[in-house]
Amino acid sequence: MQTHEMTSTDALEILQTIYGFDGFRGQQQEIVDTIIRGEDALVLMPTGGGKSLCYQIPSLARPGTGIIVSPLIALMQDQVDALRALNLNAAFINSSMNAQDVARTEQALLDGQIDMLYVAPERLLMSGMLSLLDRCEIALFAIDEAHCVSQWGHDFRKEYMGLSLLSERYPTVPRIALTATADERTRKEIASNLQLTTAASFVSSFDRPNIRYAIGEPVNPRDAMLHFLDTHHEGEAGIVYCLSRKKVEQTAEWLNKQGRTALPYHAGLPAEERQHNQTRFLREDGLIVVATIAFGMGIDKPDVRFVVHLNLPKSVEAYYQETGRAGRDGQPSNAWMAYGLQDVINLRSMMAQSDADEQHKRLENHKLETMLGLAELTTCRRQSLLSYFGDTLVEPCGNCDNCLYPPHTWDATEAARKALSCVYRTGQRFGVTYVVDVLMGKVSERVTRFGHDRQSTFGIGKEYSANEWRNLFRQLIARGLLAVDVEGHGSVLLTESARPVLKGEQTLHLRELVVGEGKKSRSVTRKKKALEDIADNDQPLWNALRSLRKQLSDVAGVPAYIVFNDSTLVDMISIKPRDKSEMASVSGVGQHKLEQYGDDFLDVIREHS
Structure with missing residues (x-):
């Protein structure tokens, strides 16, 4: 499916007819329009916010093939399966394929028969792959999981560093970099390393209220x-x-x-x-x-x-x-x-x-x-x-x-002073377990050998259990009042921040330890069914729709959500469509899936109406 002069109206039509959604969410429309115009974009959008549509729709709207850089070979198959379930021509090239399959895919790419092609960054940067792309019409480059380019981030992949060459080698092809997580520093590094400093930047709310x-x-x-x-x-x-x-x-x-x-x-x-x-x-x-x-x-x-x-x-x-x-x-x-x-x-x-x-x-x-x-x-x-x-x-x-369940806090100043004093009196040479034994007055061969049973801090902490003391020590380390000496086998050491607490110049309020297993008293009981908004009398229909989905996905050899995801099934239960025209109004039911699955799901809905 390749077209040329595309507009926002055409992009909306793709969204509705192929993907089955009524309208764009949040900044999707603006991002899609930016890429269709041939401009670059840097997109930060939370997981589940609809990032993939931001490059998939422009890949269909612009002439040529969308090239999507994806970090993990294992996931390309499922992404391609999902697109093929929409009757789109999607493919990948990776090391899991044999030479004949690679050659067939490359020829289809040259013939302009592929809407979207997924490749790993290592594959993309191979000279053979680049010379192949030189001979193709490219709609866009999408760099997914773009935080991998940041050495300051949490998933650095050195292969991503080489992707800056795309701007030099293909200056007229728009590029879109997408990630769900990046603080301000990581964002700047993504823009710098991918040559996207002048790209339009789209930062959606990071909130996932669900x-x-x-x-x-x-x-x-x-x-x-x-x-x-x-x-x-x-x-x-x-x-x-x-x-x-x-x-x-x-x-x-x-x-x-x-x-x-x-x-x-x-x-x-x-x-x-x-x-x-x-x-x-x-x-x-x-x-x-x-x-x-x-x-x-x-x-x-x-x-x-x-x-x-x-x-x-x-x-x-x-x-x-x-x-x-x-x-x-x-x-x-x-x-x-x-x-x-x-x-x-x-x-x-x-x-x-x-x-x-x-x-x-x-x-x-x-x-x-x-x-x-x-x-x-x-x-x-x-x-x-x-x-x-x-x-x-x-x-x-x-x-x-x-x-x-707002947590209870307590004035831990006196307990903290006891803990810090005990660390000091035992020479800052022992781990938490030993210091807690001294605080609780536990006599052992080690305690006696080091003479700590004669220290002023021996037994001054009997009012708390070992778990409560460990909880206190965790919070003191977390707050930086104590440090852990790695080379001293986990010994705890006083820091400069401990001084005002020890001297009585600063009070300390900490979280109370919740006694018992797993905060049972604070547990929030949710219904055990998958979705909360399904009425009890609709449970048989919910189960029947899921059963049908499982049968169809098994036949197709794809995950169940590629047929329809849970939200689409919930919408079916809400609307209870009576025919295909009503089924077309269900969110997530596009034209191809309507033809492929509509009758089967309508039959099940009629049986339960």
């Missing part, structure tokens, strides 16, 4: 997670992030023993197993992937209902990017995180041992401090999260744990 953020420090994170899943997400798909490969495998195994279907994903697994697990997650309902951060970039699955972190991410960008994989369809979803003292110590240790230069280390430490600040916050998390990206939310969101 996601409920909750961060806690349960005594037993695994049990707390299971309670959270049982309460909110029975039989629903989600992602669980862990810091290490070992923890990924142990957590997946444990979840399977609890009756959940959980698949591990990390860089140490054989490539075939990783691909198999990712494909199952995309194409089956209700699966959980337990993964390191190696998983998730570009995941298009719209019905991920939850993202769990069992460790603290290294930065707010990473946290926002990872939690943003939940609820891409706009339906209610959860971002739930459990973290503890060891996370803080481990991340500080990793950063201290990093080979990065001092400037980079300072920046990474600053990012970690900001992430710790978000975790320890007692006010609205969404306001803080948006503020980090230069966005503003005037009123508290009412949909995060702190808004729904």
